Amino acid sequence: MEEKQNFQTSLDFNQNIFKPSTREEIVEIVKNCYKKSIPLEISGLQSKNKIGRNFQAEKTLDLSNYKGIIDYKPEELYIKVKAGTPISEIEEELKKNNQQLAFEPNDFGYLFSGESNSGSIGGVVACNFAGSRRFKVGSVRDHLLGFQGVNGKGETIKSGGTVVKNVTGYDLCKILSGSFGTLTVLTEISIKVLPKPETSKTLIIKNPHAKKALDYLGQSLSSSTDPSGGVFYPDYFGKNFILNDLTHDGGLTGIRIEGPTNSVDQRIDRLSKELALIVNEFSVLDNVQTEIFWNKTKNLEVFKNSKSNLIRIVVPISETLQVIQKLKKDDLNYFIDWGGSLIWMAFDHLNSKILSEIKEITKNHQGYYTLIKIEDDFKASADIFTIDPIKYKISEKIKKSFDPKRIFNPGKMYTGI
């Protein structure tokens, strides 16, 4: 409150952390930093701030006070919020109308601090990490309908709106999603919301082998039973799930089916037949257990309190098995999400040699990696994000078009950007 009053009288540019609560203040801060070429770290609720390269920023623009729901229209399927609004607050509000953020934002709190911190909507858009429903409903970027933000010159810009169909001008929602705060400070965000399914159940198949799991997942995703989640946990992680209807504790494949209750039962039944499962080979989780299971998955809870480095690898499903086989060492744990195309892999030890191997392997298999959690000693020199030289050149130009003096999170993604 005290800080806010300071701002209302005049912005004190001697302080190192700005905590604005109005857009006008954000504009003033950015304009000032632009004029003086002062680099700014854009920060929200500190849930994902450890993801990204180390970089030098003289000042921090902390958006945690810039929060609140501006407009929520359940029947229009959108919610418009200020960028610093906590995801938990948004989800709470949506719940009242039986709606949800269908892209299931990951909660990285467990990974970094041992407890829940799902962060702010601004951070979720900036990182563009989506949960298990990715293959069915798309990523965060597919749900961002419109935004207002402040570019690197302190100009307020907008794109998109609140309607789903809008092809007016370039789709800047996409380029800002996953830009890790390097292009524009998001101020207002309009995001698509969807009804919560009446029922969600999960078919759990007892199976310790990645190859077999990927067969199951591939078959399910190509089936008209229309799953909304597909995950594989090897033996090591099976023990993390203690649920009433889970009849074993080893490796497991989980496939989620959602919709009207009748149809869910029918589809689960059909899927188990299509996969030719025998009775004691599978179990079915009810609504409550399904929610627990998939929350644990999107929140990466199996890595809670782990000291290991964590890498996120995205490859086409056909490549997943080979990538795992090539990377897998004894000290390594992983699980597969997104119906087979996302691998979360923990490495006890990483060095530049191992990392360049990972880079080579993922690239050869038409995918890429992002280093999510990494030991401090190695962080300064490691490539957290990958990029090829042509895209780097284009990225430089795009960065310049939004943020000509490179004041927003400079170097957070790549050197020079």
Added chain:
Amino acid sequence: MSSLQMPKVDSSILSKKDKIVSDIGRIINPKNVLSHPDELRPFETDGLTAYRQMPLVVVMPETVEEVSNILKYCNDNKVKVVPRGAGTGLSGGSLPLEDCVLMAMGKFNKILEIDYENRCVVTQPCVTNLAITHAVQDKGFYYAPDPSSQIACSIGGNVAENSGGVHSLKYGATTNNLLGIEVVLMDGTITKFGGKAMDSEGYDFLGLMTGSEGLLGVITEVTVKILKSPEIIKAALIGFPTIEDAGNCVAEIIAEGCIPAGMEIMDKALTKATNDYSKAGYPTDAEAMMIVEFDGTEHEVEAYIEKVKKIAEKNNSSSLKVSKSNEERLKFWAGRKAAFPACGVLAPDYMCMDGSIPRGKLAEVLREITRLSKKYDLPVANAFHAGDGNLHPLIMFDANDKNSLKKCEDFGADILKYCVKVGGALTGEHGVGIEKRELMCEAFNDKDIQQQLTIKVALDPNSLLNPGKVYPILRKCAEEGRVHVHGGKTKFPDIPRF
């Protein structure tokens, strides 16, 4: 309509026509370089036939390297380039310029790979939208976005315009169904954005390119997601005594947690016109008619249809029919899909607008359109993709009467401005092109537009790729914006529209 202002013609380029033709004839097979007026004529317009302009030369590259070399040559010699796919676009995005090289991508017409394991298709850009579904349907798959012109429009054009279709609410538009593209930038750089994986590294250039209307690059390869075809599809045909009832029904269907595959509303004028034209069995006494369609497994579809029945009754529906067979379902749609020719019978000319509005504003917007219709003394019929809020008013007029044409133009611009005013958008799926260019300042302020132009300049510093499209030239909001159809004659009269 001929007064449309386009970028200044560079007379030095016109005078170098022969040299440009022979230079490009060395880059690609000279047979694929067209320069005689008779050869150029077919390329003088696209689906927005009110505007015509012969290009300087037409080139038809066959490989990505040829595309790259032509663009590089044009960039070095400051020659403007207009890319073109199937030429079915409704906003004039492929309208040539007098001093441009028109790059016709028609030879990129092959599907390159069908990958069922990764559930995607890799294709060249001039393959039609529908051809992708045809290629995979024997295995029970399909490509979801279905613009009504899907029989003729190219997938590359779909990417350039971010095309939608009637199923956008549930399945998204092109941008949500696209995995990767290969693109050539104006300086000749060849690169790939995305691929077969679900996300890709770095900035989302794939998303930026989608819907950029050919201003940022030329698309030479496209990778799209394919989906398993739903087990069954059922539709309900519902009549309402008032537009408000229909609007409330839409809101309640969504609020009840149903996401239909398609949900369409027509007003009385269009219901009657289309029923007269196609004998679809519509409730012509209803003030509004709705088609709502669900797909999925049998139990799922039944559950939703039952819900919708109850909601419709609660909202005073005057009639309700559920399709008993696929034939009957298609019959429900037949009238709706014949909206263009049906209006062609009613008036010598009509213009199709393409605004987006919040679903809940339907009644308000239709009231305003009725008021404007009286003000301008021109009849109008309305079709509405209620699922995704995309409104298509068809304004009827007589182009031979100059006063009528001017009134129609003003009427159309007023509608689009009203769409923006109630929180909607200038264009839901047809794109801005030249058609709605000068209306951009209704939706964006100078800073917004400047940010977009800065991106354009970053990738095409000399503004040579498809200039004069999307962004205002006049820097004032001239009142233009519509699809003009004379005597029912569009460039492709047989293609279903919107």
